[in-house]
Amino acid sequence: MYSIQIKGHALCIISAILIALLIPRQSLSQNKPMNAMSVETLKLQVTALSRNSQTISSDFVQEKMMTMITEKIITRGKFFFKKEKMLRWEYTEPFSYLIIINNDQISVKDENKVNHFNVQSNKIYLEINKIILGSIQGTLLNDEKNFKSIFMENESSFIVLLKPLAPKLKESLTDVVIHFDRRDFTVSQIEMLEPGGDRTRITFSGKKFNQPMADEKFLVH
Amino acid sequence: MKNSWFISIFVLLFAGCVSVKPAKLTRDPSQITRNNVIHQPLQVIPFSSRFLLFKASLDIKKHHLTGLLVIKRMDSLIEAGNPGRGIRPVYRIVFANEIGMTFFDLELTCDSLKVISCFESLNKKALMKIFRTDFLLLTGMDTMTEKRFYTQSPTNNLVVFGKAGKLKSWQTFSPSGDTLIKTSGKSTIADPVIISYLKYEKGFPTRITVENPFISMKLTMRLLNRKP
Numbered sequence: 001m002y003s004i005q006i007k008g009h010a011l012c013i014i015s016a017i018l019i020a021l022l023i024p025r026q027s028l029s030q031n032k033p034m035n036a037m038s039v040e041t042l043k044l045q046v047t048a049l050s051r052n053s054q055t056i057s058s059d060f061v062q063e064k065m066m067t068m069i070t071e072k073i074i075t076r077g078k079f080f081f082k083k084e085k086m087l088r089w090e091y092t093e094p095f096s097y098l099i100i101i102n103n104d105q106i107s108v109k110d111e112n113k114v115n116h117f118n119v120q121s122n123k124i125y126l127e128i129n130k131i132i133l134g135s136i137q138g139t140l141l142n143d144e145k146n147f148k149s150i151f152m153e154n155e156s157s158f159i160v161l162l163k164p165l166a167p168k169l170k171e172s173l174t175d176v177v178i179h180f181d182r183r184d185f186t187v188s189q190i191e192m193l194e195p196g197g198d199r200t201r202i203t204f205s206g207k208k209f210n211q212p213m214a215d216e217k218f219l220v221h
Numbered sequence: 222m223k224n225s226w227f228i229s230i231f232v233l234l235f236a237g238c239v240s241v242k243p244a245k246l247t248r249d250p251s252q253i254t255r256n257n258v259i260h261q262p263l264q265v266i267p268f269s270s271r272f273l274l275f276k277a278s279l280d281i282k283k284h285h286l287t288g289l290l291v292i293k294r295m296d297s298l299i300e301a302g303n304p305g306r307g308i309r310p311v312y313r314i315v316f317a318n319e320i321g322m323t324f325f326d327l328e329l330t331c332d333s334l335k336v337i338s339c340f341e342s343l344n345k346k347a348l349m350k351i352f353r354t355d356f357l358l359l360t361g362m363d364t365m366t367e368k369r370f371y372t373q374s375p376t377n378n379l380v381v382f383g384k385a386g387k388l389k390s391w392q393t394f395s396p397s398g399d400t401l402i403k404t405s406g407k408s409t410i411a412d413p414v415i416i417s418y419l420k421y422e423k424g425f426p427t428r429i430t431v432e433n434p435f436i437s438m439k440l441t442m443r444l445l446n447r448k449p
Binding site: 108 | 272274276289295315337445448
């Protein structure tokens with residue numbers, strides 16, 4: 001019995017050492033800092049992609065992870081972008097909710113109730129607009145006035161960690177993490193971290209570029 | 222100075238006028254029968270679930286906030302502050318906009334409401350006191366005591382009055398006593414609340430409205446997901 005316990009302890013210790021050795025290596029191998037040249041290449045590629053993309057459409061899955069609550073809130077929807085500043089952000093599951101940003105006008109359709117307002121008049125949407133459009137257009141990567149950027153990479157992604165500098169934005173977000181797909185420099189994931197520890201992760205899939213897209217898509221009826 | 226006194230008195234008089242008592246009540250003499258119809262504990266009808274997810278909108282003064290509201294009964298239990306109230310659950314209440322940014326994250330026990338995080342514009346002591354009353358009543362944290370039974374005309378609804386902790390509360394049930402239609406209550410003249418339970422599906426209300434007439438606040442909730 002005693003020897004079994006010792007064996008058990010030894011096994012635990014060995015496992016712990018192995019895990020301790022493996023996890024840091026794995027996390028290091030997952031995300032390592034990018035050098036200045038790679039950062040410049042990323043910025044140039046993202047800007048070039050943005051310049052050449054007249055329209056983008058994609059499906060998305062949004063997961064909100066809350067501290068102390070094991071259940072994730074998962075929502076799904078579709079996203080459409082048309083140059084210069086037209087965005088359709090549509091939740092389809094488990095509820096229907098539509099946000100349309102057409103230049104500086106925001107329209108929100110919530111259960112058949114439609115509201116229109118100016119993007120400048122709503123601070124939350126103003127920030128969301130900046131983050132989503134800025135991620136797609138790559139302008140956030142150069143926004144040194146509002147964000148401190150940390151560039152990392154792993155086998156599948158370039159990862160840009162943006163730390164808000166503006167005091168107002170800092171109150172609601174501590175970090176914005178943008179994942180760019182290594183293969184095509186498109187945004188594959190945006191993660192928003194809040195001061196309380198809550199996180200929202202938006203993962204994009206089925207991205208399509210430069211497909212015909214009517215302006216009517218950015219109108220609310 | 223005179224003006225401020227006048228305004229205070231006016232506000233107090235106005236607040237005193239906000240009644241949460243259901244109208245047209247007649248004291249029900251058949252209390253024993255009624256007591257058997259409505260099983261204890263009354264307040265956990267319908268909030269017997271561990272996890273509730275609502276699509277919600279909060280209208281307060283000129284602000285209109287929409288998003289998702291989570292009410293989660295945590296695994297931990299705590300001893301109520303006052304003796305005799307026993308062990309009570311702990312709830313976590315999170316309201317976030319559709320994009321995921323948290324408006325407020327609150328921890329509710331029968332004795333306190335702890336603000337985990339909150340948008341600065343909402344994080345006011347007076348508002349949090351009102352939220353506490355709202356969510357205490359909504360979650361039915363305290364068992365109702367000193368009950369009195371009434372019948373409401375012309376609906377013949379069954380109305381129960383009682384004390385739940387510091388709250389004086391009214392509960393309106395269907396005539397058969399098996400469906401909760403409305404609860405209302407207040408602990409002070411500043412926090413009256415009326416909660417309506419609508420569109421029952423499989424014994425659970427899929428629409429809930431929480432109204433605070435004193436500050437013209439309305440929380441509208443539509444059930445999206447429920448884990449028993």
